[in-house]
Amino acid sequence: MLESIAECETADHSMNVAELHNWIESWYRHSVAVGYIQPMYVMDNFTAVRLENYFRWGLTPSECADVMFGTLH
Template sequence: MCDDASSGLPQHIIDLRAWISDWYDHAVAAGFVRPPFMLDDATAERLEGYFMVGLTPAEGAAAFFGSVH
């Protein structure tokens, strides 16, 4: 099995994958989702946006699953 660090992926992608993994762990711990959670393209793009603006994984989970006022 090949890990991200040795796969030749750009650092941005490695960091994004780690962020999404942390986001998922937080979302499960907070009770927002139960495993397995299927990540579709639209969700991945939305999460990448949260990552790009500098939200923490916990902030990203709250933004993703929070209610809209």
């Protein structure tokens, strides 16, 4: 039984990592497309943590880009 639980948690973690990776790729493509960043953007650790938090909070990649780089009113 414990092996099954551990296997499920590992599978969930792997899926979350894959989803996060795809989400960040979408964020990057959107950010470049609208001119927020230039290709070959190098992400620092602080930005990576922010992105992961926005992903966990349910923002879309484009919403996240707007929050991070958009003009404040």
